Amino acid sequence: MKSDTAVPVKDAPKTDPRLKLIAARIKKENYKPDALIEILHTAQGAYGYLPIEVLTYIAKALHLPPSRVFSTVTFYHFFSLKSKGEHTCIVCTGTACYVKGAQAILNKLEQQFALKPGQVTKDNKLGVQVARCIGACGLAPAVVIDNDVQGKVNVEEIIQSINEKTGIL
């Protein structure tokens, strides 16, 4: 439904390159409301999460009701309304990893950074999450730091690895 009524790309704030990225994707998808999920993927990739202002922009551009967009975002676990942090540390808590001491890793992370699963440090540098199983049971216990899977880790190695990536300590 490409039409004159669709929000033109030039209306996207020129100062924010991330919004331009989303605007380009919307244009590529021909302003089709069906492409909502693809566009949300792009937005989440650009921002790391989905701020309400961006959702408002997407809803307007696609002529979708705000509630429909919000409904879609909250239905899928992949989408997040809150920032997950610049760097993420995902601890696998599947059966194998749990047996091999995933809880000890989580305890250490909480002790070191005062972060419980799902929380982000105040400066937004690091976020800790848990996953049920990342499918690397042979590498238990496994931790994913910034999309980098680290297997058969011990607590000290993780703290060191996080420190190298984020320079947080």
Next chain:
Amino acid sequence: MNKIPVLIDEKKLEVDPHRTILEVCREHDIEILTMCHLKGIADIGSCRLCLVEVEGINKLMSACTTKVTANMVISTATERIKKYQRITTELFFAERNHVCAVCVSNGSCELQELGYKTGVDNIRYPHLFPQCNVDTSHPWYVMDHNRCIMCTRCVRVCNEVEGAHNWDIKNRGHQVRIISDFDTPWGASTTCTSCGKCLHACPTGAIWPKAIVQGQLVKNPGMITELVEKRKMRL
């Protein structure tokens, strides 16, 4: 159009094809309990109260979304169905905070009526007692999530009949809630037209006008059905 024979509760009926089991039963005064069904808006089969047994199919079928076929043998009131209806009703009551005595809808509530019909005298499941908001931000209406049963009739009426799509659902599982816009207060909605159709579509006391006090609310869901029919006629 050729009529097709079906057997419902051992009654032989000649009915139009392309109709749902629910429509056929309602036409022939066979009672089927429903909650999420409202004539005039799309059926989604979510309340699971209209389940019926169809011969040759092991699982129970929802009457509102299953079309009749020739020589279908349907039972609507077996012990198995009655058992499930009672379970479903009890789960409705256990899920949120339903207190009839202080509810605006007391006496004219579809959930209350359902409780009487299925003979619920106690609830065998632990109540969840969720912390629910009461949204009083709209100048005329109140949305009380404590009394909502997630039938989504308001969502469908707002979308299909009014065309505003103010309502939708957030989250999933037991954390689902009806939302207005971006889960913002109803009063701040940019899409709501304040038409009040959701209020009449709501089977319980979840949406009600502010001027009403306890037990005084009279809802008219039939108005929605009439409205849809009148619009089709285009007088």
